[in-house]
Amino acid sequence: MKLVVIGLGQCGGRVADEFARLNKRARAHRGMEIITGAFAVNTDSADLSGLQNIGADYQHRILIGGRKTSGHGVGKINELGAEIAREDADKVVDAIRGVKHFFETDAFLLVAGAAGGTGSGAIPILTQHVKERYGDKPVYNLIVLPFQHEEETEERTIYNSAVCIKSADSVADAIILVDNQRYVRKDFSLKNNLDKINALIVEPFYDLLCAGEEKKARHIGAKVLDAGDIIQTWVGWTVIGYGSSRLGRIRLPFGGSRNFRKKSTETHKGIQAMDEALSELSLKCNPADAGRALYLLSAPAREMNMDLVKELGDYLKELTPDAIIRNGDYHRERTVVDVTVMLSELNDVAKVRHYYNESTKFIHEVKQKQEQTESKLKAIEEVGKDIPSLV
Ligand SMILES: Nc1nc2c(ncn2[C@@H]2O[C@H](COP(=O)(O)OP(=O)(O)OP(=O)(O)O)[C@@H](O)[C@H]2O)c(=O)[nH]1
Numbered sequence: 001m002k003l004v005v006i007g008l009g010q011c012g013g014r015v016a017d018e019f020a021r022l023n024k025r026a027r028a029h030r031g032m033e034i035i036t037g038a039f040a041v042n043t044d045s046a047d048l049s050g051l052q053n054i055g056a057d058y059q060h061r062i063l064i065g066g067r068k069t070s071g072h073g074v075g076k077i078n079e080l081g082a083e084i085a086r087e088d089a090d091k092v093v094d095a096i097r098g099v100k101h102f103f104e105t106d107a108f109l110l111v112a113g114a115a116g117g118t119g120s121g122a123i124p125i126l127t128q129h130v131k132e133r134y135g136d137k138p139v140y141n142l143i144v145l146p147f148q149h150e151e152e153t154e155e156r157t158i159y160n161s162a163v164c165i166k167s168a169d170s171v172a173d174a175i176i177l178v179d180n181q182r183y184v185r186k187d188f189s190l191k192n193n194l195d196k197i198n199a200l201i202v203e204p205f206y207d208l209l210c211a212g213e214e215k216k217a218r219h220i221g222a223k224v225l226d227a228g229d230i231i232q233t234w235v236g237w238t239v240i241g242y243g244s245s246r247l248g249r250i251r252l253p254f255g256g257s258r259n260f261r262k263k264s265t266e267t268h269k270g271i272q273a274m275d276e277a278l279s280e281l282s283l284k285c286n287p288a289d290a291g292r293a294l295y296l297l298s299a300p301a302r303e304m305n306m307d308l309v310k311e312l313g314d315y316l317k318e319l320t321p322d323a324i325i326r327n328g329d330y331h332r333e334r335t336v337v338d339v340t341v342m343l344s345e346l347n348d349v350a351k352v353r354h355y356y357n358e359s360t361k362f363i364h365e366v367k368q369k370q371e372q373t374e375s376k377l378k379a380i381e382e383v384g385k386d387i388p389s390l391v
């Protein structure tokens with residue numbers, strides 16, 4: 001599958017930069033392209049200059065709202081981020097027109113952090129514009145949710161996140177949710193290492209995007225997972241997970257390589273990788289809520305067998321009884337079994353509900369505070385009404 005990736009704001013731009021790195025890796029190691037165009041859009045010029053893989057010209061690093069923000073961001077006011085995106089949407093649409101192999105592109109992926117101002121406000125607006133302009137291709141969002149400490153210290157974090165995901169949900173074909181806190185839970189040192197988190201966020205997309213683009217016969221599995229399968233799966237709220245299980249040298253007491261014992265070890269490794277993928281999903285959710293799912297098994301050809309593919313399918317079906325499941329296998333010469341899982345069309349996401357509930361309370365409090373301030377101001381005006389004014 002080939003994507004045009006557009007990163008908005010600091011978080012979005014840096015994650016898009018990681019996708020551009022992924023494409024360099026695919027080109028160098030697998031001789032294929034998985035990203036036809038990578039762009040970063042920001043109101044902050046310093047953030048744009050810090051990127052490493054996205055083209056350094058103004059057509060790929062697009063500064064918006066120059067006059068309004070003087071290149072310094074919108075300071076978490078996502079209403080302003082949305083307004084600027086509306087005014088400068090043409091800059092982005094024009095840049096997409098310059099993508100060399102645009103006709104090969106299967107879909108768009110727009111990326112942003114939900115809690116900031118620029119990305120959070122711009123993502124629904126630009127999704128809408130891209131959809132209007134390129135109606136024949138799906139437009140997906142990848143939205144990064146804030147760390148817990150950000151939610152605890154700043155109310156605007158939850159409010160921005162709620163407004164961003166609600167607006168995005170009304171325009172995007174699917175929203176892939178990624179919770180920053182999930183990566184810290186795994187390894188606390190990551191709290192201050194956004195680059196490492198960004199690399200972990202994009203890693204599950206590597207095999208997923210490459211599998212359908214593979215041209216070399218020795219890597220092609222029995223069932224290829226291609227762009228069509230992914231497009232059929234990505235609908236509504238979506239999460240992604242990735243697990244890996246190392247294949248050790250399997251010592252068998254009587255030699256032989258194809259006996260039942262080896263087979264069961266392979267299956268065990270596969271299930272182990274799928275378990276890891278499911279427990280490390282990009283956002284905590286209940287797999288039983290998924291309406292669609294897919295899994296991609298990536299392993300050396302000699303380790304792949306139909307039992308393993310079937311076992312994994314049966315296992316996922318148990319966990320997602322209502323989901324239509326698509327799958328594929330991909331032969332790579334490595335010593336690991338990798339499993340990528342996507343759960344989509346989730347009909348309940350606790351975190352989304354939490355944001356909606358909390359910010360509804362917050363809206364109420366803000367309204368009350370505003371009313372109190374207004375009535376106090378009115379009272380003071382009343383007292384001073386007979387004083388002459390100089391203006
Ligand atoms: N995973 C990840 N999260 C990030 C990164 N940069 C910022 N964030 C998160 O994104 C949110 C803040 O959004 P930013 O992208 O910094 O904000 P912005 O879109 O640039 O908007 P303004 O700076 O307010 O104009 C916070 O929740 C951060 O924790 C990053 O590189 N990776």
Ligand SMILES: [Mg+2]
Binds near residue numbers: 009044
């Ligand atoms: Mg910023």
